[in-house]
Amino acid sequence: MPVGPELYPTGQLxxxxxxxxxxxxxxxxxxxxxxEEIPYSVTVEVEENVTREDGTHYVKADILTSALRYKKxxxxxxxxxxxxxxxxxxxxxxxxxxxxxxxDLDVRVDERGQPGTLQSLxxxxxxxxxxxxxxxEMLARQMTADLQALxxxxxxxx
Numbered sequence: 001m002p003v004g005p006e007l008y009p010t011g012q013l014x015x016x017x018x019x020x021x022x023x024x025x026x027x028x029x030x031x032x033x034x035x036e037e038i039p040y041s042v043t044v045e046v047e048e049n050v051t052r053e054d055g056t057h058y059v060k061a062d063i064l065t066s067a068l069r070y071k072k073x074x075x076x077x078x079x080x081x082x083x084x085x086x087x088x089x090x091x092x093x094x095x096x097x098x099x100x101x102x103x104d105l106d107v108r109v110d111e112r113g114q115p116g117t118l119q120s121l122x123x124x125x126x127x128x129x130x131x132x133x134x135x136x137e138m139l140a141r142q143m144t145a146d147l148q149a150l151x152x153x154x155x156x157x158x
Contacts, residue, residue: 019046022093026061026105029088030074033081037073041066043110057093057101064110074107082107 008015016024023044030042048060063082065071075082086103093101 057099060104063107
């Protein structure tokens with residue numbers, strides 16, 4: 001097959017934009033950390049995604065939710081949940097990019113729409129709008145069941 005022009009920008013590994021991939025990566029880790037307490041009205045917006053002069057991959061992202069109670073759940077006691085989410089994202093980002101990563105996560109209540117609706121939080125984000133909350137809830141339940149099956153299959157200490 002002949003060599004042709006690049007179809008994607010250098011460093012882009014899929015047909016998804018890097019920011020979209022990062023937003024979904026953060027959401028995935030939120031689902032994994034929150035288990036059944038997941039606030040389904042959560043979305044993520046990447047504000048900054050750059051490589052600094054020292055080679056560090058810097059990402060600033062906002063976790064947006066519809067209510068103060070969800071914000072508190074996402075932050076956790078003493079910031080433990082958002083810290084755990086950030087560590088999981090950072091590890092995967094470093095693995096994929098091969099660079100040291102610094103992740104700056106903020107959890108905010110989004111005032112832009114009717115609280116609790118995915119479409120209001122997602123704005124024009126087609127992925128959330130086209131799937132709707134029923135799909136997201138089903139996906140979260142399946143992920144929770146899959147994680148529990150993995151825990152059950154893993155021997156203690158292994």
